[in-house]
Amino acid sequence: MRIRLDIAYDGTGFRGWARQPSLRTVQGVLEAALHRIFGAYAPGADDAHAPAPRLVVAGRTDAGVHAAAQVAHLDLSPEQWARLANDRRAQRDGDPASGLARRMNGILRADEDVTVTASRTAPEGFDARFSAVWRRYEYRVADDITGYRPLDRFNTTPVRGALDVHAMDAAASTLIGLHDFAAYCRPREGATTIRTLLDYSWHRDDAGTLVAGVRADAFCHSMVRALVGACVAVGSGRLAPEEVAQLRDAGQRTSEFKVLAARGLTLMEVGYPADELLADRAAQTRGRRTLGDGAPAATT
């Protein structure tokens, strides 16, 4: 049985998503909670030695990157599933998986920076990583016009000077489409850097903070932060708007702009197709990745 988890976290206190020995990571904290629920349960039961469930995630975020709506899945043995099904509130909800979020959050209470916002039985064919059709990120920048806002400091990157948001937005729009983003990716042996950038725009929110919305089928490593860095260089006049697409087409990593800090970056949403298309999409993505592409489905 497969369960879908929706997860939110403040990345400040984590060394990223992926489990690492002796470092505090989101996956590590969540799997430790799963271990307390499923791992050390009912000695003598059929699956007393079944391993605790592991998580497969839609967007493997780097150290310091936040998530408003991360998605992951886990698989349970029939015996583990039966334990969830015994939960009385879950029975009332009609989905035994619905109680898992509550149980995990009970254990996570001391970890105020991560929470499971929902848990449910995954539809047939669902794979958090391979079924996803797009990931949407937001990047927040405060310049001299914005003014510094202490309450938003954990998910906003401060920059000096005043940025021209119209130039930034114009530059961003020239990057949209199916392209080789090698100039905007940290290289990875044997991994393709061809991606479809679906949306990329900049605006100021009500309080004056510069907000970038970036959506793509998938991102290669540090890609969002490079795309953001290039447009900030445009906003401050160090690059002309048309240069960001020229740099992309040159296909070489460059020092014309900086890869901005993880701090301002938040995974906002993961898109999946309609339920009946989930399995097809997963098979398709998995096939594509295997054809000489070892890239993760999405990193930051």
Added chain:
Amino acid sequence: MRIRLDIAYDGTGFRGWARQPSLRTVQGVLEAALHRIFGAYAPGADDAHAPAPRLVVAGRTDAGVHAAAQVAHLDLSPEQWARLANDRRAQRDGDPASGLARRMNGILRADEDVTVTASRTAPEGFDARFSAVWRRYEYRVADDITGYRPLDRFNTTPVRGALDVHAMDAAASTLIGLHDFAAYCRPREGATTIRTLLDYSWHRDDAGTLVAGVRADAFCHSMVRALVGACVAVGSGRLAPEEVAQLRDAGQRTSEFKVLAARGLTLMEVGYPADELLADRAAQTRGRRTLGDGAPAATT
């Protein structure tokens, strides 16, 4: 010469606004920065022994309460003023006071939770506390419907259960007007509890968080958090909407509702009259407070 400062802070790490020996407070941190700028300057100068400027504030916030737009003023001696006037960038701005925010923020850089958003020469008759005509606060509550959002945890108070925002908003509107709010104030010897509540409403924001907007000429101690607690009791069904006005009219402190935590409370805005009315307003408020009313112009 009088200077107006606009200030923002995350109250989590402060023991409130008011200076206290050996405790970290907003006033304490800001006055220490002023001391570094004006106090230890130019030995041998005419005002080498002039005291460092002290701050007078619009809303003395309690421990843990935040501010998006606090207002304070300070007075400078002619010699202190002359030092500001020498600042080249301030001369370009046309207001010698404009550079003070920059200088203070340079010193405050390590204090990421407080910033001076603006500094300028105060108009004739301006008094941050006594010229103010209203204060506006926001209170944020996350219930089971909202879902917990780790990135907003420092300025949102979590409550269990699902709240009825329509009932809360209906109850809030019955409290508006000129009334004795003794039932909603922590008592203070010799201080009046009569206030004009100008606005009080509840809504859910885009993300589902319950947000209260509360505006009054001034607030007595813990008044916003009591008003919020009463409406949360309505939202969870423990009080009927009509009871919140009945409790107010009974004029007695009650255990029917809880005073909610400081954590969810933020001072959003301070209202001042047009420049030509500032001095009149200050004289009027000062007179009223002196007539047997020792209450501060605004606390939380």
